[in-house]
């Protein structure tokens with residue numbers, strides 16, 4: 655019996671020694687939850703994706719199930735979570751959330767998971783988590799200001815001041831997609847306000863611009879008229895590359911729209927870098943955008959500003975969430 659016990663202990667010890675140690679990161683989206691283990695920047699597991707269940711209790715249950723599954727193979731020292739919504743990062747709780755996650759606002763995510771797992775949890779807005787990861791990966795943590803803009807279906811962002819995510823008075827700073835860029839009350843944003851940056855420069859905004867331009871044209875002028883209700887950035891770029899003048903016009907307008915929000919952020923923050931992430935950033939012509947922005951910059955400013963694209967791609971949110979919890983643990987230790 656004693657021998658068996660010793661053998662069990664030895665095999666348990668050997669399993670523990672084999673287990674890699676790291677932070678478990680989550681990226682919660684309206685349709686999927688992604689989860690993976692990180693040792694700093696380094697991904698040490700596969701990225702697991704599950705469908706986002708309906709309702710806050712079910713989402714917390716899904717997190718707990720994934721945590722147990724990862725703990726079978728890894729030693730989880732901390733848990734970082736990126737989620738949509740305005741997040742009170744001290745309480746680890748959304749103070750408001752998107753329509754994609756009904757009931758999520760007010761869910762004490764940090765408390766519920768820490769109580770069950772006894773592992774430290776840090777919760778951050780998903781775009782801000784991604785911004786933290788990007789700034790970290792581009793060695794910008796000592797920079798006075800770095801601004802990361804996520805161009806996707808909507809527009810998210812994160813403002814980092816001296817290597818820390820700037821949250822503002824009520825954690826709502828950095829929700830740059832809702833900067834008003836026009837006074838015309840022309841386009842209604844998903845937030846209920848008119849003329850937000852997102853209503854123009856996001857994926858949805860780009861399709862609205864395309865419809866506006868194409869509705870005044872005939873099929874003889876551009877083949878894109880046939881695609882008016884099925885427009886995408888990819889189709890526009892392909893048509894522009896083939897010389898389609900309407901596509902070129904739509905993309906030029908879109909670059910003006912992307913520039914409009916950056917031009918507002920520029921004199922307020924005087925950032926060292928704008929980093930563009932998200933699926934739509936692939937279609938940004940950086941020299942053109944830089945030229946447009948420099949035309950709007952206060953003379954003599956932004957001489958050394960860099961505008962670049964994400965180096966982390968789709969895992970930016972996960973990497974950022976992992977760094978956030980690891981850095982919190984390091985601060986707590988010191």
Ligand SMILES: [Zn+2]
Pocket residue numbers: 831832843844845846847850852
């Ligand atoms: Zn808005």
